[in-house]
Amino acid sequence: MKKTIYIFCVLFFLGIVSNYYAFSQSQMYATIYLKDITLVQPNQLEFDLRLMRNSDKWLYWANGSFEVGFDSLDYKITPQNLSIEVIQGTSDLDISPITGQIPKDNYLLTPRIFDGRISITVAGPENYTNAVQVGWDTIGVRIARFRLLSKDGSFLPRKMKWLQPYYYYQACAFKLANDSLIIPSVVIHYTDNNLEMDNELIPRVDYRVESNYDSTEIINFQAIYIGQKHVKLLWETRSESIVKGWIVARA
Amino acid sequence: MFSPDSNMKRQILNIILLIFLPVIGLNAQGISFDNTGGKIINNGTFRVRAGQVKSLPDTIGGRVEFIAICNAFTQLIPNITYNQLQISGISLKVIDSLPGTNTRPLTTQDSLLIRDNARVQMFKESVFAKGTVENTVDVEGNKEVRMVGNNTQNMFGNGKYPILNIDNPQNVNVIKNGGFTVKNKLELTRGVLNNNTGNNFSMADSSVIVRHSEGSLAEEPLFDKNVDLEYVGTSEIFSGKEVPTDTTIVKDLWVENVGGLTLTKNVTVKNKIVVSTKINTEPDSLNKYILTLTSNIDPVYTSAEAEIEGSLRRTYLKFDSTVILFNNRYTYALFANESTANGAKELTFRVKPRTFPPFLNGNAKVKRYITISAKDSNYNPVQFGLSLVVGYGWRNSTDAQKDENNGLTINLLKLQRWTGADWYDQQNDAPPQVDVVNEWGFNSSVNISALGDFAIGMPGNTLKLVLMSKVILEGPFRYGSMSFDLKQKNLLPSTPPDIYPYNLDPRRPTYVVPNFPDSIVDWIVLEFRNKVTGSKSKYITCFVKSDGRVCGRDGSYPINLFYEGVDSGDYYVAVRHRNHLSVITENPVHIYPDAISQKEIDFSRPELLLGRENALRIMGLNSDGSLLFGMIAGDINGDGIIDDKDLVSTWEDRDYENEYRTTDVSMSGFFNTRDFNFVWNNKGRKTFVP
Numbered sequence: 001m002k003k004t005i006y007i008f009c010v011l012f013f014l015g016i017v018s019n020y021y022a023f024s025q026s027q028m029y030a031t032i033y034l035k036d037i038t039l040v041q042p043n044q045l046e047f048d049l050r051l052m053r054n055s056d057k058w059l060y061w062a063n064g065s066f067e068v069g070f071d072s073l074d075y076k077i078t079p080q081n082l083s084i085e086v087i088q089g090t091s092d093l094d095i096s097p098i099t100g101q102i103p104k105d106n107y108l109l110t111p112r113i114f115d116g117r118i119s120i121t122v123a124g125p126e127n128y129t130n131a132v133q134v135g136w137d138t139i140g141v142r143i144a145r146f147r148l149l150s151k152d153g154s155f156l157p158r159k160m161k162w163l164q165p166y167y168y169y170q171a172c173a174f175k176l177a178n179d180s181l182i183i184p185s186v187v188i189h190y191t192d193n194n195l196e197m198d199n200e201l202i203p204r205v206d207y208r209v210e211s212n213y214d215s216t217e218i219i220n221f222q223a224i225y226i227g228q229k230h231v232k233l234l235w236e237t238r239s240e241s242i243v244k245g246w247i248v249a250r251a
Numbered sequence: 252m253f254s255p256d257s258n259m260k261r262q263i264l265n266i267i268l269l270i271f272l273p274v275i276g277l278n279a280q281g282i283s284f285d286n287t288g289g290k291i292i293n294n295g296t297f298r299v300r301a302g303q304v305k306s307l308p309d310t311i312g313g314r315v316e317f318i319a320i321c322n323a324f325t326q327l328i329p330n331i332t333y334n335q336l337q338i339s340g341i342s343l344k345v346i347d348s349l350p351g352t353n354t355r356p357l358t359t360q361d362s363l364l365i366r367d368n369a370r371v372q373m374f375k376e377s378v379f380a381k382g383t384v385e386n387t388v389d390v391e392g393n394k395e396v397r398m399v400g401n402n403t404q405n406m407f408g409n410g411k412y413p414i415l416n417i418d419n420p421q422n423v424n425v426i427k428n429g430g431f432t433v434k435n436k437l438e439l440t441r442g443v444l445n446n447n448t449g450n451n452f453s454m455a456d457s458s459v460i461v462r463h464s465e466g467s468l469a470e471e472p473l474f475d476k477n478v479d480l481e482y483v484g485t486s487e488i489f490s491g492k493e494v495p496t497d498t499t500i501v502k503d504l505w506v507e508n509v510g511g512l513t514l515t516k517n518v519t520v521k522n523k524i525v526v527s528t529k530i531n532t533e534p535d536s537l538n539k540y541i542l543t544l545t546s547n548i549d550p551v552y553t554s555a556e557a558e559i560e561g562s563l564r565r566t567y568l569k570f571d572s573t574v575i576l577f578n579n580r581y582t583y584a585l586f587a588n589e590s591t592a593n594g595a596k597e598l599t600f601r602v603k604p605r606t607f608p609p610f611l612n613g614n615a616k617v618k619r620y621i622t623i624s625a626k627d628s629n630y631n632p633v634q635f636g637l638s639l640v641v642g643y644g645w646r647n648s649t650d651a652q653k654d655e656n657n658g659l660t661i662n663l664l665k666l667q668r669w670t671g672a673d674w675y676d677q678q679n680d681a682p683p684q685v686d687v688v689n690e691w692g693f694n695s696s697v698n699i700s701a702l703g704d705f706a707i708g709m710p711g712n713t714l715k716l717v718l719m720s721k722v723i724l725e726g727p728f729r730y731g732s733m734s735f736d737l738k739q740k741n742l743l744p745s746t747p748p749d750i751y752p753y754n755l756d757p758r759r760p761t762y763v764v765p766n767f768p769d770s771i772v773d774w775i776v777l778e779f780r781n782k783v784t785g786s787k788s789k790y791i792t793c794f795v796k797s798d799g800r801v802c803g804r805d806g807s808y809p810i811n812l813f814y815e816g817v818d819s820g821d822y823y824v825a826v827r828h829r830n831h832l833s834v835i836t837e838n839p840v841h842i843y844p845d846a847i848s849q850k851e852i853d854f855s856r857p858e859l860l861l862g863r864e865n866a867l868r869i870m871g872l873n874s875d876g877s878l879l880f881g882m883i884a885g886d887i888n889g890d891g892i893i894d895d896k897d898l899v900s901t902w903e904d905r906d907y908e909n910e911y912r913t914t915d916v917s918m919s920g921f922f923n924t925r926d927f928n929f930v931w932n933n934k935g936r937k938t939f940v941p
Contacts, residue, residue, distance in 0.1 A: 062928070063924045063927070063928070064924055065905065065906075065923030065924045065925070101899050101902060101903070102898060102899060102902050110905070112906060114906060114908070117908075119905075119906045121905050121906065121923060121924060122924070123902065123924065123927070167919075168736075168919050168920070168921045169921065169923075171923045171924045171925040171928075173924060173925075173928050182869060182871070182872060182878070183872070183876075183878070186869065186878065187869075188869045188871075189932070190932075193928075193931070193932045194924075194927075194928040194931050194932060195928075195932075196925055196928060201729065201730045202730075
């Protein structure tokens with residue numbers, strides 16, 4: 001009997017969690033990933049910025065502002081020690097050169113470094129017909145792959161993060177393909193308006209950093225005295241990247 | 252005078268004359284009759300057909316007729332006392348003194364008959380008539396025919412008098428259909444001139460009626476185009492039938508009698524009012540009349556005491572910053588220009604001296620009150636929306652009978668308007684002044700925007716001139732309220748920056764807010780206009796709070812307009828913000844210190860705004876399902892239109908953080924595509940504020 005009750009409770013709990021998860025997912029319009037973060041060199045890091053649609057509320061992506069940083073207290077981002085560039089040919093967007101300061105028919109990527117943050121601002125086309133359609137799938141749209149370069153030769157952290165609070169640091173808007181009515185016959189938003197997906201109260205964009213599988217992460221380290229003044233060192237890694245060997249220093 | 256001692260020859264001659272003259276005509280062109288040194292006892296008719304009389308006694312009885320008929324002949328009519336005097340015949344008859352005799356009026360004891368086609372001139376001597384006067388000719392001259400009988404006299408005939416003076420306490424009756432005309436002046440010295448509609452007379456054009464305290468008219472005479480009225484004497488006069496019913500007749504009004512003139516009907520003067528004493532337009536509490544002056548000539552008050560007590564209406568207003576004088580030397584209105592009159596075409600000042608205002612705490616005021624009213628060209632009242640200067644005065648005298656100061660501290664006194672509930676101090680007035688010599692206190696009050704009842708009293712009223720208003724800015728609006736990130740992040744400048752629209756407010760540099768009140772979203776500017784276009788604006792730089800309320804720089808809500816230098820009035824009110832399209836009310840807002848005006852102006856209600864729904868942006872739905880509107884975000888450069896310039900500016904400023912810049916449309920302190928999208932979505936929108 002006890003076992004039956006226990007199983008029931010577990011199932012009930014799991015049901016709540018799964019429903020909540022499904023509910024929260026249904027509120028989401030999009031997910032934006034920092035993906036495939038790769039420390040190509042100790043002073044060079046690459047990552048994808050990818051957009052995925054989670055809702056039928058929108059189809060055309062308008063623009064966005066994305067502010068990211070390193071998940072490290074030791075590394076201070078400044079324009080003097082870090083640069084960023086778009087890796088050529090990596091964007092699913094039409095980022096061909098524009099005339100003027102803001103694009104009319106295509107997209108403009110402007111990655112920049114500021115004190116404490118890496119900014120990627122994307123301006124989009126004026127009309128939805130020129131905007132990228134984002135599929136409701138697991139692929140989505142790769143905004144671009146970016147390369148971070150240390151200017152002073154220092155090693156770059158491998159972990160990245162989205163700056164928070166999201167509402168202030170991040171922005172992501174879709175483009176309307178039709179007028180939007182608030183009540184019958186009353187238009188609140190017009191075709192080609194850019195509508196922010198989230199707001200301060202209800203986040204509708206899921207900002208994610210896909211696990212840094214390509215980083216080197218030690219998950220276990222042991223030192224065992226085996227006699228004769230010898231110590232046996234054992235360590236275990238979850239992942240290893242650009243590792244040629246190990247140097248163990250005594251502290 | 253007959254005397255037994257007189258010359259026997261003269262006695263004999265007189266007897267002969269008594270017997271024969273009634274039937275004898277004097278026909279000589281030269282001196283026809285010389286009575287030098289003689290005496291005439293005449294019980295018959297002494298008829299002077301031609302020639303002159305050289306000498307006559309001071310008094311002659313019977314009937315004397317001057318009847319010369321030669322057109323070229325001038326016959327002198329001596330200024331003696333006649334019993335009966337008839338003047339007729341076409342020869343010119345000149346009333347004058349005989350050579351060597353005294354100047355004095357010609358007097359008739361029984362009757363004066365001026366008849367037929369006589370030509371009579373009275374340039375030398377007046378005629379005093381003690382009996383009946385018949386006149387059927389046009390008497391020339393500048394001397395008067397004065398009715399001075401001891402008994403009731405009669406007048407008739409269709410002749411004309413240059414000056415007619417009624418000076419008979421026993422009255423003078425107009426009989427036999429009247430019909431005479433007074434050409435220059437009718438003087439009502441004593442007694443009543445008893446005319447009536449069947450027995451009336453006429454006042455010629457541009458004549459004058461001078462009425463003394465003891466004289467009057469029984470009925471309104473027939474007036475021509477103009478008549479002047481003058482009141483003289485030693486006591487109060489109540490206006491009577493000398494005042495034409497036709498309001499276009501009275502040209503000048505002179506009031507010089509001690510005790511002044513009290514009106515018993517409305518009087519309209521079309522040229523000039525001269526007051527030496529006073530005019531009272533309200534004979535009692537039930538009857539209140541109005542004295543109207545239709546010319547642009549200010550009333551003349553020839554003494555410091557002179558005043559019009561009651562209502563003076565002026566229908567010719569000047570809009571050139573010159574004084575329009577009203578009830579006394581110190582009471583006036585002044586319009587800087589026509590727009591400050593808000594359509595008013597006439598003004599009426601009702602001044603009640605020596606009377607406490609009949610409202611709350613009235614007896615704590617100066618013992619005088621003023622009621623000001625105005626009408627437009629359609630005679631509709633204009634009470635609000637004006638901006639005039641009002642001068643006012645009150646008696647500040649050591650004579651307790653005159654003094655109205657009520658023991659109040661003069662230099663603190665203010666003009667106060669009765670709002671219907673309490674007194675409201677007119678603002679921004681300089682301290683009063685005192686005319687020590689004439690014993691008046693006086694001052695002027697600028698920017699009188701509402702008319703009505705005014706008192707002069709000590710300041711300290713509890714009424715405030717406030718503005719309750721609410722506005723929603725699209726940029727910072729997030730689900731039911733506006734964010735106040737700028738305040739939370741300490742990004743709000745303590746002094747509004749020198750950018751649009753804050754630099755519209757000339758007092759901007761003086762504003763320093765060391766500690767911001769709670770929930771402040773941003774600085775905004777309220778603009779007050781008397782007209783939608785063409786009027787000088789007043790600005791208040793203040794705050795908008797997260798719930799939309801517009802508050803003062805100290806966080807006070809509602810805003811106290813008095814402290815902001817805005818007087819009451821009817822204003823078009825605009826709201827200006829550094830990156831939103833301005834809005835303005837479609838109609839003037841009634842801003843006055845009374846309960847009626849304590850309504851909130853909700854600038855998120857499109858029906859109140861010029862441009863209606865097009866002036867705002869739909870933000871969502873209210874809880875009752877109605878549409879929620881807000882001011883349109885994205886006018887970065889403040890030029891009233893959202894265009895590519897605003898877009899480019901916003902794009903260029905992307906990535907700023909924690910700064911106070913106009914490109915932060917969301918007012919979050921962060922600059923990114925969220926701000927850009929506000930501008931983009933509103934591109935092409937324009938302000939409706941002219």
